[in-house]
Amino acid sequence: MSTSEESDRLAGAAVRHIPPASLARLTIYLRALSSMLGEGIDRVSSDELAEAAGVNSPKLRKDLSYLGSYGTRGVGYDVSYLSEQIAAALGLTRNWRVAIVGAGNLGRALAGYPGFGSRGFEVVALFDADQLVIGQEVGWLRVSSIEAMESVLERTGANMAVLSVPAEVAQDLCDRLVASGITSILSFAPVVLQVPDDVQVRKVDMATELQILAYHAQRAQVSNIASKARARLAT
Amino acid sequence: MSTSEESDRLAGAAVRHIPPASLARLTIYLRALSSMLGEGIDRVSSDELAEAAGVNSPKLRKDLSYLGSYGTRGVGYDVSYLSEQIAAALGLTRNWRVAIVGAGNLGRALAGYPGFGSRGFEVVALFDADQLVIGQEVGWLRVSSIEAMESVLERTGANMAVLSVPAEVAQDLCDRLVASGITSILSFAPVVLQVPDDVQVRKVDMATELQILAYHAQRAQVSNIASKARARLAT
DNA sequence: CTCTGTGAAGTACTTCACAGCT
DNA sequence: AGCTGTGAAGTACTTCACAGAG
Secondary structure (H helix, E strand, C coil): CCHHHHHHHHHCCCCCCCCHHHHHHHHHHHHHHHHHHHCCCCEECHHHHHHHHCCCHHHHHHHHHCCCCCEECCCEEEHHHHHHHHHHHHCCCCCEEEEEECCCHHHHHHHCCHHHHCCCEEEEEEEECCCCCCCCEECCEECEEHHHHHHHHHHHCCCEEEECCCHHHHHHHHHHHHHCCCCEEEECCCCCCCCCCCCEEEECCHHHHHHHHHHHHHHHHHHHHHHHHHHHHHC | CCHHHHHHHHHCCCCCCCCHHHHHHHHHHHHHHHHHHHCCCCEECHHHHHHHHCCCHHHHHHHHHCCCCCEECCCEEEHHHHHHHHHHHHCCCCCEEEEEECCCHHHHHHHCCHHHHCCCEEEEEEEECCCCCCCCEECCEECEEHHHHHHHHHHHCCCEEEECCCHHHHHHHHHHHHHCCCCEEEECCCCCCCCCCCCEEEECCHHHHHHHHHHHHHHHHHHHHHHHHHHHHHC
16 A cells, blocks of 8 residues: 555545546536536536536546545536535645746736636745846736745745746756745746656646647648548549 | 548558657657757767656657657667657648737747747737737737738638637637638637537646646645654554 | 446556667 | 667556446
8 A cells, every 4th residue: 555545544535546637627627617607507417517628428427436426316416516526626725825936928927817816826926037027016916036036935835836937947946946845836947847756846838739739730631631642543 | 440540551651640648758858859959969868868858768768669760779869860750750840830819928928939939830920809919019020900810810821829818708719710720729728619620729727737736735735644643643 | 217426348558578789 | 788669568547338326
């Protein structure tokens, strides 16, 4: 038995381990449920929710089954109740205090991102190295100097960080975040960050996404050319 | 035999199908190789490249084996040659013309993203609905009116689009992009987009990423509490 | 009779270990 | 002797089909 499984049992948690693939989808279900709540829908079937989330319904039910049995057979799910259960499983009941490192266009876009503030995430600090940018107001925040990062992180009680800085300085700033006790980092820098095992890093990478699209587009094109060649041969 | 497999054979392509998981990693290898080229390194072993990409070496070799055998046993890989082969497999030899829809902070950040211009991607249009923003210069581009989107897409020969607009208008603009013949879309809007089967959509979602981090952080905490409880019980 | 929840089967990915070049 | 390339074994995820609750 692994340490974490053992810990779950001791902590009395019902959830043992959610597969990464399911975890990613649970956040989508949560958003779909939130928007349904907004529309005044209070009951939903697995078919309907699956449709809204863009997955098939057996997959949705399997995903939900990792959390427990929160539906009613023959009826469906209570939108509000299911939302709460998913939010609880994801750890969204406590408040997360996010520091954004890098106040360029991307950092500002993130600081102003509406869906950010909702669902338990609060942006508590915004850092930059540029003297012209330090001190500027962005939304409710004032940009802090990167030199004072450690003390501001401490004072604001940040427990998550977003890295929206150039690739060259990402590893250095990442190291400083880790040294300050941050263990959850979302990076937009196009580099592989080296961190200790107990630090979680997730990476969002525009170049990767475009290249994956390019691959599929090229394939589609090749298929198309081949189809035409085949059509010619057939005549 | 599926249509696409058949097409590959007819087109004479060596590559049949790259698993999605491998595809995502190939883009990372490509970046690592580019940076090695920049440093003047011209030979690399699977161990070294795997280290740089943050994966283990059997996985890297397996990934590369989907493309072909481009290494030399007992020696390693030629950095430049392997780069070219990966780029070719990903479809990066042709030039991709990208339109960015939405010129808010995020759209501007994307338009100015350096890694964007390199590797075959060129931003050819930038759209917004705000009269105050239309006509502004962002880098080398002038922001076009969203009303003229169809004609500008046509004129600029855009063949990929990035959606950096609010969730409420994302589906509508997506439909217009699809109607204009765009078949590759990268969306930053936090909604599930409905598109025909022949259109590829990839989604980047900040909220999802943070929620996944929150889940892991919460788990780490629970484990920690449990460990302490266990330590107490043991005494 | 409807719709959920879930073992079991099927599929895809990862890891392993070593054969095969150089 | 060293490092790649790859079948085969192992693991994780997805799909299926139906048992089971209402």
